[in-house]
Amino acid sequence: MPWPARVPARAVLLMAAASVVIFLCTAALPGDAADVLGGGRAGPGELARLRAEQGLDRPLHVRYLDWLAGVLTGDPGVSLITGRPIGELVAQRAGVTLTLAVLALAVGVPLTAALAWAAVRGPGWLRHPANAVIVAGAALPQAVVAAALVAWLSAGWGLFPPVSMLPAGEPAWSRPDLLALPVLTLALPIAAYGAALLRGAIGDVVTRPYVRDAELRGLPPATIVLRYVLPMIAAPATRLLAVTLGGLVAGTAVAETLFGLAGLGELLVTAISTRDVPVVQSVALLAAAVVVAGLTAADAAAPGRRRETARP
Secondary structure (H helix, E strand, O other): OOHHHHHHHHHHHHHHHHHHHHHHHHHOOOOOHHHHHHOOOOOHHHHHHHHHHHOOOOOHHHHHHHHHHHHHOOOOOEOOOOOOEHHHHHHHHHHHHHHHHHHHHHHHHHHHHHHHHHHHHOOHHHHHHHHHHHHHHHHOOHHHHHHHHHHHHHHHOOOOOOOOOOOOOOOHHHOHHHHHHHHHHHHHHHHHHHHHHHHHHHHHHOOOHHHHHHHHOOOOHHHHHHHHHHHHHHHHHHHHHHHHHHHHHHHOHHHHHHHOOOOHHHHHHHHHHOOOHHHHHHHHHHHHHHHHHHHHHHHHHHHHHOOOOOOO
């Protein structure tokens, strides 16, 4: 089967597998929405009634098929806690998360490239510090990064507010001062993590004979990078970008919770705590879809990018 036909089939299989894993993981959560609605005071009869109303008493495979049918038809259902349509909840929060994700990528992607290149091809005095920053940055949890940024940029220098609660009805992009700390909290770790993964690929490419030959011929470094290095790392870089973007859809939870932003990450955290399973499933599946879409694009681009025998 040619690769153009193989790629969509692989994407479908990945999404099917992701839906099963997400559904089983949410089904394994202790307790359910009926316990939350009962407030710990409802008796067995009342809990049974609540579970029957929410369809939680049906067999597992029936619930999965119903949920999958709803997703495929564009109707993921309603929140078990609030009764509001899940599509409405996601659309309401998506703007904040999308703004954070785009800004974090705008900061993180160039920083990733700069760190990875400095660690591999930078001057000798810069390589060890760059590698140290990569290792330390990739190891630090988001909460630690956020605390350090608040202490330094907010409490220390007073540049940004420590809390980013947006006024009601105001779009996230209209207040860049409120987004600076959350964006940096997201961008710095992903830059370090991405650089840790890309430096190996860059180190492999720059040792290829055609790159060395181009250097000996005196081609400008920018030309070598654009013509010979970037095409060879395009596929792994695209895969990394896809995984990073998909992770940001749900991975903004820490930043949104710490800084008081109402986005998809905060919605996911709230839904997990209240056992609002349909909401958890929808947000998690959305993150998986972003990852699979990016990986599919990378796989589609990879065959045309392979120039193992290329010469300057």
